[in-house]
Amino acid sequence: MADYTLVYTKRAASDIDKLDTLSRKRLGKRMVDLQGDPAGKSRKLTNSKIGTYRYRIGDYRVVFDLAGKKVVILRVGHRMEIYR
Numbered sequence: 001m002a003d004y005t006l007v008y009t010k011r012a013a014s015d016i017d018k019l020d021t022l023s024r025k026r027l028g029k030r031m032v033d034l035q036g037d038p039a040g041k042s043r044k045l046t047n048s049k050i051g052t053y054r055y056r057i058g059d060y061r062v063v064f065d066l067a068g069k070k071v072v073i074l075r076v077g078h079r080m081e082i083y084r
Helices: 010-017 021-035
Strands: 005-008 053-057 060-067 070-078
Touching: 005 010, 005 021, 010 070, 021 053, 021 060, 021 070
Parallel strands: 005 070
Antiparallel strands: 053 060, 060 070
């Protein structure tokens, strides 16, 4: 059941467009999990400069904030590069 709505920033959409096809498919399937319980399936970031929460999908991280019933996707990237 989708309690939350996913909202992508322009930066996040650009990050997703840069990914290869297989990674995009995997990401799309797993993003649906965030709609049910985003805070329960993710971890809180210690440095909230880039966002409040992170969600792990293999070697990729999704950085997002919660705004009411919206999950605002801020960044999507490889775990080695996303926090820079």
